[in-house]
Each structure stands twice: as C-alpha cells, then as structure tokens.
Amino acid sequence: MTQDPEPHLNQVSSKKHTFSEWIEKRFPVFSTFRREYIQFPMPRNLNIWWAFGAVLCVTLLLMLATGIFLALSYTPSAEEAFASIEMIERRVPSGWLLRSLHMAGSNLFLVFLYLHLFRGLYYGSYKNPRELVWLSGLLLMLMVMMTAFAGYILPWGQMSYWAANVVIQAISSIPFIGEGLAHWLMGGSSPSDLTLHRYFVLHFAMAFFIIAVVFIHVICVHVVKSNNPKGIEPKTKEETLPFYPYYVAKDGVVIVGAIILLVLLAFFFPDLLTNSENYTPANPLETPANIAPEWYFLPFYGILQLIPYKFLGLLLSVGSIMVLFAVPWLDRSPIKSANYRPLYRIALFLLVLSFVMLGIVGKYHSHTGLIWLGRLALFYYYAHFLLILPFSARFELKRTLPTSLLDEKGHK
Amino acid sequence: MVKPIKNVSFLFCFLFTCLFIPLISYAQNKPAYKQYPWSFTGIFGNYDLSSVQRGYMVYRKACASCHSVQYMRYADLQQMGLTLDQIDKIAKTDQILDGKDASGKDLYRAATLVDYLPAPYSNQLMAKSVNAGKVPLDFSRYGMGMGQQADYIMAILMGYQNPPADFKPDQEGMVYNQYFPGHQIAMRSPLTKDGVKYADGTPATIEQQAKDVTTFLSWTAHPHLIERHRIGIMVMIYVAFIAILTLLVKRKVWSNVK
Numbered sequence: 001m002t003q004d005p006e007p008h009l010n011q012v013s014s015k016k017h018t019f020s021e022w023i024e025k026r027f028p029v030f031s032t033f034r035r036e037y038i039q040f041p042m043p044r045n046l047n048i049w050w051a052f053g054a055v056l057c058v059t060l061l062l063m064l065a066t067g068i069f070l071a072l073s074y075t076p077s078a079e080e081a082f083a084s085i086e087m088i089e090r091r092v093p094s095g096w097l098l099r100s101l102h103m104a105g106s107n108l109f110l111v112f113l114y115l116h117l118f119r120g121l122y123y124g125s126y127k128n129p130r131e132l133v134w135l136s137g138l139l140l141m142l143m144v145m146m147t148a149f150a151g152y153i154l155p156w157g158q159m160s161y162w163a164a165n166v167v168i169q170a171i172s173s174i175p176f177i178g179e180g181l182a183h184w185l186m187g188g189s190s191p192s193d194l195t196l197h198r199y200f201v202l203h204f205a206m207a208f209f210i211i212a213v214v215f216i217h218v219i220c221v222h223v224v225k226s227n228n229p230k231g232i233e234p235k236t237k238e239e240t241l242p243f244y245p246y247y248v249a250k251d252g253v254v255i256v257g258a259i260i261l262l263v264l265l266a267f268f269f270p271d272l273l274t275n276s277e278n279y280t281p282a283n284p285l286e287t288p289a290n291i292a293p294e295w296y297f298l299p300f301y302g303i304l305q306l307i308p309y310k311f312l313g314l315l316l317s318v319g320s321i322m323v324l325f326a327v328p329w330l331d332r333s334p335i336k337s338a339n340y341r342p343l344y345r346i347a348l349f350l351l352v353l354s355f356v357m358l359g360i361v362g363k364y365h366s367h368t369g370l371i372w373l374g375r376l377a378l379f380y381y382y383a384h385f386l387l388i389l390p391f392s393a394r395f396e397l398k399r400t401l402p403t404s405l406l407d408e409k410g411h412k
Numbered sequence: 413m414v415k416p417i418k419n420v421s422f423l424f425c426f427l428f429t430c431l432f433i434p435l436i437s438y439a440q441n442k443p444a445y446k447q448y449p450w451s452f453t454g455i456f457g458n459y460d461l462s463s464v465q466r467g468y469m470v471y472r473k474a475c476a477s478c479h480s481v482q483y484m485r486y487a488d489l490q491q492m493g494l495t496l497d498q499i500d501k502i503a504k505t506d507q508i509l510d511g512k513d514a515s516g517k518d519l520y521r522a523a524t525l526v527d528y529l530p531a532p533y534s535n536q537l538m539a540k541s542v543n544a545g546k547v548p549l550d551f552s553r554y555g556m557g558m559g560q561q562a563d564y565i566m567a568i569l570m571g572y573q574n575p576p577a578d579f580k581p582d583q584e585g586m587v588y589n590q591y592f593p594g595h596q597i598a599m600r601s602p603l604t605k606d607g608v609k610y611a612d613g614t615p616a617t618i619e620q621q622a623k624d625v626t627t628f629l630s631w632t633a634h635p636h637l638i639e640r641h642r643i644g645i646m647v648m649i650y651v652a653f654i655a656i657l658t659l660l661v662k663r664k665v666w667s668n669v670k
Binding site for chain 1: 455483484485488550552553556557558561633635636640641643644648652654655658659661662666669
C-alpha cells in the first residue's frame with residue numbers, strides 16, 4: 001500500500017498512449033475523469049450517510065438495465081398489459097428474475113432517496129453554497145416519484161387502476177382547470193387504454209431525463225464539493241482525502257450492503273413488496289375494499305385522506321414536497337450540521353416521526369381514531385418548515401464549532 | 413459542545429421506524445383460523461411437487477368446472493415436475509374452443525402443450541348467471557400472499573360447517589361458511605371424501621385434498637419459487653464473499669488515515 005496514491009496517477013500520458021492523447025486533446029475526458037473521480041478532494045470525515053448518492057446511482061443503473069429488457073416483452077394496452085406481465089413472469093426466460101429485481105430496485109430506490117434527503121436535512125447540505133445541489137436533487141426526487149407512479153400503473157392490476165383513479169380525482173378537484181387537466185393527463189375521465197400508453201412512454205422516457213438531471217446534480221456537487229458531518233468547509237489539504245481510493249473503497253462497502261438488501265428482497269421476500277390485490281386484472285366496475293398506494297407515497301396519500309376538502313388536501317399534499325424547495329431560504333441558522341444544533345435536532349426527529357405518522361394514516365385511513373393524530377402530524381410537518389426552521393436559530397445558544405475536520409481525536 | 417450522536421445509531425432508528433408499519437399491519441391482520449406448517453413459507457421454502465401434482469388433479473376434478481387458471485399454459489405445468497409427454501397426455505383429454513365452423517358454430521379440439529388451460533365459461537355474463545351473480549375467481553394468482561393466504565384458502569375449504577340455527581341466506585343459492593367474510597358464500601363445498609383417486613395411493617381425505625389444492629394454488633401464484641430460492645442462496649453466498657472482500661479492501665485502504 002502506497003502512502004500517497006497520487007503521484008503515479010498524474011501521468012496518464014506516456015508515449016504508448018497516443019490514442020488517448022489524441023482523444024484528450026479534442027475531448028479532455030481522461031483528465032476530467034482524473035480530476036473529478038480520482039484526485040477529487042473529499043472531506044476526510046464522511047460517514048455512511050454520504051454513500052447513498054453512489055448507491056442511488058447504482059440503483060438507477062439497475063433499474064435501466066432491467067427496465068429496458070422488461071419493456072421488450074411488455075404490451076402497454078388495457079387488453080394485453082396484465083397478460084403480458086404474466087407472460088414475463090411465467091414464460092419469458094428469466095423474466096421473473098428481471099421483474100423481481102426491477103420491483104425490489106424501485107422500492108430500494110425510494111428507501112435510499114429518502115435516506116439521502118434526510119442526510120441533506122440533518123447536516124444542512126442545502127446551505128450556502130450548495131443550494132443548487134439541493135434544488136436539483138429535489139427535482140430528481142419529483143421525477144423519480146413520477147416515474148415510480150407511472151411504473152405502478154403499468155401492470156394494470158386492480159391497484160394500478162384505482163391508484164391512477166385516485167390521482168385523477170385529486171387533479172380534477174383543482175378549481176376551473178382541474179377537469180380539463182385531468183383529461184389531458186389521463187386521456188379521459190377515468191383510466192383507460194390511452195392512460196396506459198401515455199404512462200408507459202412517460203415511465204420509459206423519464207428514466208433518461210433522470211440520467212440527465214443526475215449529471216447536473218453531480219456537476220453541482222463537484223463544483224461546490226461535498227458537505228461533511230461537521231458542516232464546516234475544509235481549509236487545508238490535510239482535511240481532505242482523494243476520492244480514489246478512499247471513498248471508492250468506502251462507497252463500495254455500502255453498495256455491496258445495498259446489493260445484499262436487493263438480493264434479500266428480490267429472491268426471498270418479494271411478497272413483502274407486492275399487494276396481492278394488484279395481481280387481479282384491473283376492473284373499472286369493482287372498487288377494491290382498501291385502496292392504498294405503494295409505501296413510499298403513503299404519507300402524501302395520508303394527507304389527502306386527512307383533509308375533507310379535496311383541493312385543500314391536494315394543495316397540502318403537493319405542498320409538503322414543494323416546501324422543501326424553499327428550505328435553503330427558510331433556514332436562518334448559519335450552522336450547517338444538526339450535531340451542533342440541539343433544538344433543530346429534536347425538531348428534525350419529530351419531523352421524521354410525523355412523516356411516518358402520516359404514512360400510517362395513509363395505510364389505515366379507515367381508522368377514524370388516527371385522524372386527529374394525523375392532523376397533528378400534518379400541522380407539525382408544516383410548522384417545522386415554516387416556523388421552526390426560520391426561528392429556531394434565535395433560541396439556539398452560541399455554539400463553538402470545530403475549526404478543522406482534523407481536530408476530533410487530537411483535542412478533547 | 414454537544415456530543416455528536418453516533419451516526420449508525422441514527423440509521424438504526426430510521427430503519428426501526430420503517431419496520432414499525434409492517435409490524436402494525438401484521439398485528440392487525442392476525443387471522444382467526446388455523447395456521448398450517450406449509451413447506452413453501454420462509455426463505456428456504458420449497459414446494460412439495462408431489463403435493464402440487466395431486467393438487468392439480470383435485471383442481472381438475474373439483475374446481476376447474478367453475479374456476480379458470482387463465483394465464484397458465486399446459487407447457488408451464490412442467491415446473492410442477494411433469495414431463496412434456498405426461499402433460500401432453502393430460503392435455504389431450506381436454507377440449508378447447510378453437511374458432512368457428514362454416515356455419516358459425518363453435519369448434520372444439522383436443523388441447524396441446526401451447527394452449528392456455530381452458531376457461532370454464534366463454535364470457536363473464538355466463539359465469540355470473542350460473543353462480544348466484546358472482547364471477548368465480550381466476551386461480552392464476554389467487555395464492556399470492558404465501559402462508560397467510562394458504563391458511564385462508566384452507567379455512568374456506570374446511571369451513572363448511574353446519575350453519576347456526578338462525579342462518580338465513582340473503583340471496584338464493586348462498587351457503588354457510590364459517591370463515592368466509594360475511595359467512596355467506598356462493599360456492600358449495602367442492603370437496604368430497606375420495607372425490608379423486610390419487611395415482612400415488614395417498615388417501616384422499618377432504619383435508620388431504622384441501623391441503624394439496626392449496627399447495628397447487630400457491631404454486632400457480634409463485635411458479636418460480638423453488639428456482640428463485642435456489643438461485644437466491646447461491647447469489648447470497650457470492651455476495652457475502654464479495655462483501656468480505658470489499659470490507660477488507662476498505663480497511664486496508666483506510667489503514668494509513670490517522
């Protein structure tokens with residue numbers, strides 16, 4: 001093991017590599033890669049929470065690789081969709097494996113996405129100068145949610161159909177333009193053949209738009225560099241480590257951990273993620289007893305269920321994501337990491353709790369006992385962003401922040 | 413200075429909260445009927461293929477007159493351990509609808525390996541009219557939900573007890589079932605003692621038939637379960653090996669960072 005891996009990596013262009021030199025002069029891909037993925041300085045104190053970005057990239061690639069091959073055997077029509085999924089599962093060679101990986105992958109995608117988002121909130125990764133990283137990330141989250149929603153419609157089972165129907169109802173509740181907008185998005189007043197065609201194209205095309213926005217997101221991170229658990233910017237070279245090999249090795253461990261989760265879900269517990277109701281073909285004449293979206297939409301579905309006025313419910317549900325876009329400007333505290341913000345840390349814990357509570361309400365919305373608990377959670381969710389974020393900084397006593405990323409073990 | 417909380421503990425808090433939801437749902441849905449030790453539950457679960465085959469025979473005899481398995485072809489039955497020749501022999505005994513003759517009458521022919529298992533009714537209206545207004549369920553995916561669903565199917569099949577004295581069906585043709593939601597079901601008890609004769613000599617008690625057909629229904633919903641578990645275990649061993657390697661690499665790489 002060399003003490004400093006950098007020197008030999010600087011010399012890519014020896015005489016033998018004339019072809020790469022030729023390319024390099026015209027399109028500096030090699031030097032860019034070296035600068036951004038080998039020498040790239042990372043804060044030396046990053047913990048496991050910083051690995052989920054890399055994990056998400058791998059998950060996205062898995063979704064593309066399996067999705068493209070699933071699309072080869074899928075038929076996006078109301079007549080054929082359900083049967084074509086059955087064909088993939090029963091007769092296409094390894095079709096069950098592809099679909100199993102795609103379904104487990106989609107669930108893990110959202111798990112990692114929520115963890116990644118929480119990391120940003122906890123360590124203040126949205127603060128100056130990383131506002132654009134935060135905004136592009138939120139845009140990505142919206143796109144992933146749209147893609148996941150469109151993907152859930154494709155099997156055209158009972159839940160696919162009725163989930164689409166719930167969304168149509170919600171959109172129709174917008175005053176004046178609602179009906180027209182729902183018609184335009186769905187191709188009719190109820191989910192139909194047209195809806196399925198549109199959502200298949202949306203699902204497929206969106207995957208590639210997501211890749212484009214991932215590039216923007218990553219470029220933003222590489223311009224302003226990563227935040228870290230202490231929330232102070234490294235000032236010297238000693239406070240950083242090159243991306244290769246240190247964080248390649250560290251991210252690698254977490255990626256393999258994610259693969260273990262994927263294997264467990266896809267091979268041993270696929271039933272954990274499937275709603276057996278969705279293995280009954282869509283039937284517009286028969287409403288299922290309990291319509292529920294996938295777990296990752298449950299909190300937003302819960303908000304819809306809590307508010308008796310449909311349009312207000314829709315506003316609050318969509319608003320719960322939109323408010324995140326304003327977070328860099330709502331948070332008035334100059335301290336980034338919640339490790340040094342005792343009040344905010346408790347508030348954030350309560351935020352997670354109320355988000356989970358809203359999810360429970362979404363799942364068991366027929367239990368009337370949960371409604372007021374749910375409304376309390378909803379109130380807190382908004383209060384956290386609109387009251388606690390702007391004003392908590394005033395009540396947090398002056399904290400002494402560490403001066404360097406190095407000093408943790410040296411002085412204490 | 414506030415002591416930073418160990419970050420991994422946060423991760424565990426997070427995962428624990430996420431686990432909370434399935435736990436609640438499990439506690440809520442705890443069934444009131446008997447639970448059987450099915451061979452196909454758990455991560456090493458496996459189908460007893462002879463039971464699946466017996467279950468298929470029960471299905472043909474007792475269920476197929478009303479319930480379809482419309483997404484399965486005869487050739488798919490290979491995965492229950494039958495050879496193509498054996499399946500061909502079974503297929504030849506079934507008649508399936510294939511087009512019309514010159515005068516517009518339905519034409520029937522013997523089924524072949526590539527045909528879908530035959531549907532008992534040619535359309536939903538017909539199915540409804542002869543079954544007290546309810547379309548009999550398709551069985552392709554009826555067994556989704558593993559052990560819990562299997563226990564439920566078992567409970568229904570064994571639940572045709574003597575009705576209580578005050579039992580009055582809301583609708584003509586409904587019968588009493590102890591475990592069916594609402595206790596009224598359009599299906600009459602489908603199983604009779606020795607209703608089928610098993611080729612392997614297993615005594616065909618009602619409970620045995622119910623167990624076999626339940627296993628068959630779970631199998632039609634998870635036709636790749638055996639293969640999935642087998643490959644899954646191999647993949648798991650491989651990934652565990654890779655995990656150890658990456659961990660060692662990570663420790664080695666980071667060993668010079670003070």
